[in-house]
Amino acid sequence: MALTYRQEIKCKMETELVKRIVGGLKEAGISFVSYLPETRLSEIVPVLREDPSFMIVPVANEAEAVSISAGASLGGRPAAVYMEGSGVYVGSFNLLCLGRRLGVPMLLIVAYYGSVLDTRNSFLYAMPGIHLLPVLKSLDIQHVIFENGDSLETKIKGAVKMMHAIKQPVALLFTGEFTI
Amino acid sequence: MNRYDCLEFLVPSMTDQLVVGSLSGQRVEWGHMSRHPGNLLVASMGAALGMGIGLALVLPHRKVIVLESDGSLLLSLYNLPTLGNLNPSNLAVFVFDNEVYSGTRISEPSATAGKTDLAGVARSCGVERATTVRDLESYKQEATKALTENVLRFIVCKVEKTTGHRQIQRPTEDLWEHKYRFVRYLETTESKQIFLGRG
Numbered sequence A: 001m002a003l004t005y006r007q008e009i010k011c012k013m014e015t016e017l018v019k020r021i022v023g024g025l026k027e028a029g030i031s032f033v034s035y036l037p038e039t040r041l042s043e044i045v046p047v048l049r050e051d052p053s054f055m056i057v058p059v060a061n062e063a064e065a066v067s068i069s070a071g072a073s074l075g076g077r078p079a080a081v082y083m084e085g086s087g088v089y090v091g092s093f094n095l096l097c098l099g100r101r102l103g104v105p106m107l108l109i110v111a112y113y114g115s116v117l118d119t120r121n122s123f124l125y126a127m128p129g130i131h132l133l134p135v136l137k138s139l140d141i142q143h144v145i146f147e148n149g150d151s152l153e154t155k156i157k158g159a160v161k162m163m164h165a166i167k168q169p170v171a172l173l174f175t176g177e178f179t180i
Numbered sequence B: 001m002n003r004y005d006c007l008e009f010l011v012p013s014m015t016d017q018l019v020v021g022s023l024s025g026q027r028v029e030w031g032h033m034s035r036h037p038g039n040l041l042v043a044s045m046g047a048a049l050g051m052g053i054g055l056a057l058v059l060p061h062r063k064v065i066v067l068e069s070d071g072s073l074l075l076s077l078y079n080l081p082t083l084g085n086l087n088p089s090n091l092a093v094f095v096f097d098n099e100v101y102s103g104t105r106i107s108e109p110s111a112t113a114g115k116t117d118l119a120g121v122a123r124s125c126g127v128e129r130a131t132t133v134r135d136l137e138s139y140k141q142e143a144t145k146a147l148t149e150n151v152l153r154f155i156v157c158k159v160e161k162t163t164g165h166r167q168i169q170r171p172t173e174d175l176w177e178h179k180y181r182f183v184r185y186l187e188t189t190e191s192k193q194i195f196l197g198r199g
Helices: A005-009 A015-027 A044-050 A062-074 A085-090 A092-101 A126-138 A152-166 B003-013 B025-033 B048-058 B070-075 B079-086 B118-124 B136-148 B175-190
Strands: A032-035 A055-058 A079-084 A106-111 A142-146 A169-174 B018-021 B039-041 B064-069 B091-097 B130-133 B153-158
Touching: A015 A044, A015 A106, A015 A152, A032 A044, A032 A062, A032 B048, A044 A055, A055 A062, A055 B048, A055 B079, A062 A079, A062 A085, A062 A092, A062 A106, A062 B048, A062 B079, A062 B175, A079 A085, A085 A092, A085 A106, A085 A126, A092 A169, A106 A152, A142 A152, A152 A169, B003 B025, B003 B091, B003 B136, B018 B025, B018 B048, B025 B039, B025 B064, B039 B175, B048 B064, B048 B070, B048 B079, B048 B091, B064 B070, B070 B091, B070 B118, B079 B118, B091 B136, B118 B130, B118 B153, B130 B136, B136 B153
Parallel strands: A032 A055, A032 A079, A079 A106, A106 A169, A142 A169, B018 B039, B018 B064, B064 B091, B091 B153, B130 B153
Antiparallel strands: none
């Protein structure tokens, strides 16, 4: 019997971690997620889709995701953008103008590829990974790095509280055990 | 056809709609002629349509109007496949296309002065009711349908190049003040808290 692509490459983080990420988002009050899926965290998408408390919107470009989630956020649904680390670069102008200048709260769920703890790191990923934190710093976007599931729900809840408190984007960066 | 006249036609119809504007001269003109509390003039190129989509999705019972320009839309064409696939019936998009980068002051022609047909691009992305209007009467007919019907409409309005907005006094309200006014209006009209957190 032919294997599916996903079975062949065995790319998935622990099912338990997937459920805990989505559960943590829900518990923290996130109810809207725009997304441009990638390899490391994409297992969260079907779990988000199955939960009717989330409205999820696929996009063509992370800058678009930022603007759509900004509209959803100001419309009254606490919103997130799920993307790869490269999406921070692509979406940086909208993160600056909508997130920082206009002051719209939103959560960035970022697959932190190319970090030291990225289990799939390679010459493809390392350079954008190295520059991701300086880019976030230059945008003055607060962030939390997740290497494993320790205190995952507490950290997500704290990040969401922070985004509401400062009315700005706050980023969750997933690496380590989330990049298997 | 003059952009100011097009915008002015919309003003008396504003009741509980939400209006998202981008950065071009229409932001200055609309802000000058409309004090509607449902205005959200984001003052950024390439973001208004996305924000309008987000608002339309989470508030499906409210009419959302997006005021875009050719330059801003060209910067964010990635919105059109998403718009076509989501097809939010409560969204009306007006693209004021003067075919120039007028912000340059020397008015370099934009792509729409050449072969690019924005309504055609929208249609090919799945936006069925995308059209181009070139005179005020046609505009009024399409705008009336966009305001009254519960169906996604995308209207490219070919307007004259103008610098009239430069004669208008700029608002003193900054973006945060503007945003808070919009959000408080929504909180009141939707009877729900939008900005969360405790003091």
